[in-house]
Amino acid sequence: MLSHIKIVLVETTHPGNIGGVARAMKNMNISNLCLVSPKIFPSADATSRASGADDILAKATVCSTLQEAIADCNIVIGASARCRSISWPEMSPREFAENIAFSESSNKIAVIFGRENSGLKNNELDLCHFLLRIPCNSDYSSLNIAAAVQVVCYELFVAADQQEAIHIGDRGKTAKATAIQMESFYTHLYQALTDIGFMHPDKSKTIMRRLRRIYNRVELDIKELDILRGILRMSQNNQRNE
Amino acid sequence: MLSHIKIVLVETTHPGNIGGVARAMKNMNISNLCLVSPKIFPSADATSRASGADDILAKATVCSTLQEAIADCNIVIGASARCRSISWPEMSPREFAENIAFSESSNKIAVIFGRENSGLKNNELDLCHFLLRIPCNSDYSSLNIAAAVQVVCYELFVAADQQEAIHIGDRGKTAKATAIQMESFYTHLYQALTDIGFMHPDKSKTIMRRLRRIYNRVELDIKELDILRGILRMSQNNQRNE
Numbered sequence: 001m002l003s004h005i006k007i008v009l010v011e012t013t014h015p016g017n018i019g020g021v022a023r024a025m026k027n028m029n030i031s032n033l034c035l036v037s038p039k040i041f042p043s044a045d046a047t048s049r050a051s052g053a054d055d056i057l058a059k060a061t062v063c064s065t066l067q068e069a070i071a072d073c074n075i076v077i078g079a080s081a082r083c084r085s086i087s088w089p090e091m092s093p094r095e096f097a098e099n100i101a102f103s104e105s106s107n108k109i110a111v112i113f114g115r116e117n118s119g120l121k122n123n124e125l126d127l128c129h130f131l132l133r134i135p136c137n138s139d140y141s142s143l144n145i146a147a148a149v150q151v152v153c154y155e156l157f158v159a160a161d162q163q164e165a166i167h168i169g170d171r172g173k174t175a176k177a178t179a180i181q182m183e184s185f186y187t188h189l190y191q192a193l194t195d196i197g198f199m200h201p202d203k204s205k206t207i208m209r210r211l212r213r214i215y216n217r218v219e220l221d222i223k224e225l226d227i228l229r230g231i232l233r234m235s236q237n238n239q240r241n242e
Numbered sequence: 243m244l245s246h247i248k249i250v251l252v253e254t255t256h257p258g259n260i261g262g263v264a265r266a267m268k269n270m271n272i273s274n275l276c277l278v279s280p281k282i283f284p285s286a287d288a289t290s291r292a293s294g295a296d297d298i299l300a301k302a303t304v305c306s307t308l309q310e311a312i313a314d315c316n317i318v319i320g321a322s323a324r325c326r327s328i329s330w331p332e333m334s335p336r337e338f339a340e341n342i343a344f345s346e347s348s349n350k351i352a353v354i355f356g357r358e359n360s361g362l363k364n365n366e367l368d369l370c371h372f373l374l375r376i377p378c379n380s381d382y383s384s385l386n387i388a389a390a391v392q393v394v395c396y397e398l399f400v401a402a403d404q405q406e407a408i409h410i411g412d413r414g415k416t417a418k419a420t421a422i423q424m425e426s427f428y429t430h431l432y433q434a435l436t437d438i439g440f441m442h443p444d445k446s447k448t449i450m451r452r453l454r455r456i457y458n459r460v461e462l463d464i465k466e467l468d469i470l471r472g473i474l475r476m477s478q479n480n481q482r483n484e
Binding site for chain 1: 265269271291295336376377378379382384385386389393396403435438439440452455456457469470472473476477479480
């Protein structure tokens with residue numbers, strides 16, 4: 001389920017960190033590792049820190065450029081701790097794992113981690129579709145690279161598990177309702193509640209805000225939305241028949 | 243918000259790992275570290291791997307027994323990779339962070355991590371209220387201790403953020419609906435849908451199952467439940483007035 005994910009490390013300085021990354025990946029069932037111009041590799045330090053995940057190191061590919069590393073990927077995500085002046089589309093590891101990582105089965109996705117001290121350069125970020133920012137203490141925001149990989153791979157593993165559960169359940173792959181469909185639902189809901197006499201003009205704003213909070217939170221799929229709109233129609237019909 | 247959390251390391255062998263733990267903690271704004279009989283501490287290796295989180299190391303407490311380390315804590319959680327024959331109450335870091343960590347403001351919580359090679363002993367687990375199991379590859383389930391602390395502290399940081407957002411929003415601290423209140427809601431919902439003529443006998447089971455899935459997923463609080471039941475009552479009144 002996670003074979004479409006590739007972890008790319010750019011110019012990693014400490015080979016121990018490469019080993020730590022391999023271990024973090026294998027713990028979370030992710031096995032494609034690509035190293036762009038690592039300072040020292042292979043290395044006994046890497047193998048030692050990998051601690052049984054040396055199979056990941058053995059089949060890691062080594063590239064001389066980032067372009068080469070991501071050539072077969074159609075989604076490229078750059079991990080970044082820095083708040084950059086340029087505003088890049090940014091998301092958290094959870095948003096990435098839940099909304100992007102499994103959205104299309106044909107995607108091949110690279111997640112890129114920069115140098116230990118200086119991260120990714122702007123010309124490398126130019127190759128990314130999104131920046132990934134791990135939520136953390138804003139006064140001490142630089143995670144060890146293996147720790148950062150651990151968090152991202154962990155979120156992917158948890159989301160893969162949830163995906164599998166969803167595929168098994170009959171909620172299946174029904175599409176989530178779009179924002180436009182939800183707005184149309186809220187208009188319908190307001191009208192139906194007015195029709196059945198539930199809406200008092202002085203309370204309607206608060207009520208609608210609370211209802212929006214409920215139904216936005218639940219992330220309805222379009223089948224579920226159909227059922228709810230069916231109920232609204234029926235309550236309106238009753239009213240009109242009166 | 244996270245000052246009630248204490249990370250406890252039991253008989254850690256490699257001082258570098260203690261440094262890695264300190265860094266992982268500080269990244270996620272958690273600062274109480276307690277070391278039970280560390281093999282080597284303080285140590286240049288620990289300080290080097292802490293990489294700027296040496297303030298966490300400087301104020302870490304060192305105890306000779308686990309009992310001493312957790313004496314001021316009323317909830318004790320043991321991190322464990324092993325599936326044990328004894329069935330202990332077990333949860334994931336996310337369940338811990340979302341359901342336990344912030345459930346009462348007066349709680350003091352210890353999260354205990356065992357030895358690098360052998361984890362926690364059974365007599366140490368006897369002191370724990372829950373086991374914490376990080377979801378991972380079942381064929382390679384032993385995370386580096388700093389990586390495990392990173393995942394747990396990350397989940398706590400994300401949940402603290404969410405808690406803060408909830409406290410600011412007017413959803414406030416309204417209690418979640420209980421299972422009994424939800425059952426009573428579903429009975430009411432079924433009756434109201436029957437009253438307005440939405441329920442066909444051959445479809446009612448499927449419809450109710452789908453509606454349950456929606457409303458269970460959203461985790462209604464009791465104010466939200468009141469609004470929904472008000473709507474149901476009003477649609478029934480209309481029907482009865484007909």
